[in-house]
Amino acid sequence: MAISFDITARTSTNAARLGRVETPHGGFDTPAFMPVATAAAMKCLTVDQVRSTGSQIILNNAYHLMIRPGDERVAAMGGSHEFMRWDGPILTDSGGYQAFSMADINSVTEEGVTFANFVNGAKVHLSPERSIQVQERIGADIIMAFDDCPPSREEDCVNPEKRVRLKGMTHEQRLVQAIDRTSRWLERCIKAHQRSDQQALFGIIQGGTDETLRQRSLEQVCAFDLPGYAIGGVAVGEGPELIESVVRFTAARMPEEKPRYLMGVGYERDIVRAVAAGVDMFDCVLPTRNGRKAYAFTRQGPIRLKNARFTEDQGPIDPVCGCPVCAGGYSRGYLRHLFMADEWLGQTLTSLHNLWHYQALLLDIRRAIRDDSWSSLAQAWPVLLQERNKAGKATDS
Secondary structure, three states, X not given: OOOEEEEEEEOOOOOOEEEEEEEOOEEEEEOEXXXXXXXXXXXXXXXXXXXXXXXXXXXXXXXXXXXXXXXXXXXXXXXHHHHHOOOOOEEEEOOHHHHHHOHHHEEEOXXXXXXXXXXXXXXXXXXXXXXXXXXXXHOOOEEEOOOOOOOOOOHHHHOHHHHHXXXXXXXXXXXXXXXXHHXXXXXXXXXXXXXXXXXXXXXXXXXXXXXXXXXXXXXXXXXXXXXXXXXXXXXXXXXXXXHHHHHHHHHOOOOOOOOEEEOOOOOHHHHHHHHHOOOOEEEEOHXXXXXXXXXXXXXXXXXXXXOHXXXXXXXXXXXXXXXXXXXXXXXXXXXXHHHHOOOHHHHHHHHHHHHHHHHHHHHHHHHHHHOOOOOHHHHHOHHHHOOEOOOOOEOOO
């Protein structure tokens, strides 16, 4: 297989495990957080800045690179590693999530998904075979099977704007359809995959929040001997308690010796709870997307730098943070000024801090597993004890 995975330590109080994944472009420690470089770029940050945060693996999106600049062009430029000057491991999302998130401009059939090109509106067809071809051309070390991601909640079926996804089905019928189709598409992905010695193909487990349906998907997907497996269809509208329940149920039944990847889940408490359930890999746009909106993460909880109370604040974003922004003397007052003056430097500095914050959390998680001192995390990270509001955001401190 293209990757190897070794578990090196476990905790005595939960299912958390410490490990190492080796790929053709180097290794990364697990549990790992992957920053999202959707179009072969981390908005507002250079790859050197991303490396400086301790990030060891990043994520590209196959759908976006297929549209622009085109997968053939990325391949001609040496693949994404050479194209974006990132020499570490890369994982690519298959494009399946776009079938969910842009349901109003797509059509899903057994053959695949037809999208409206977000650049010019032209129709684009993405099948399991085409998704694999695109990801092989991009050249990622870990590639994802093309899956059918349905709405996870019954409420999404009632919303008239979202009923286009169901086409007259009940929510349970749509979940069953997605589970079985994901399995059939996985088999097609495996047959289309030509570079299994260089790229590790992960399967994706669906099933919404229903444990019976999750078990059905688990059995179907894990019947294929793959280098790794992912939990999909989570964090698409559920609250944190339901996310934890689904992840705990699913992770415990995934192959023990393979990496477990929870897709798209990114608040600190959600990550820590998932690690405790036995998950090894994470990705999320939160650090950089929220950083561009003046939303900064701290160990005490998030702050919104545009708030007037920071106008003359001479302190750093987080006094205990060692990132170049906090340790470098950039004040909350200065960062607020940058955002109010529409200076892009504010987006860069806050995104850099946020990525550093997340990688510091993962570093402490790995240390807690290694030292079997899981309870120390909450003491060092008070944000883990905070409640989340209905919008899914941590309470502003």
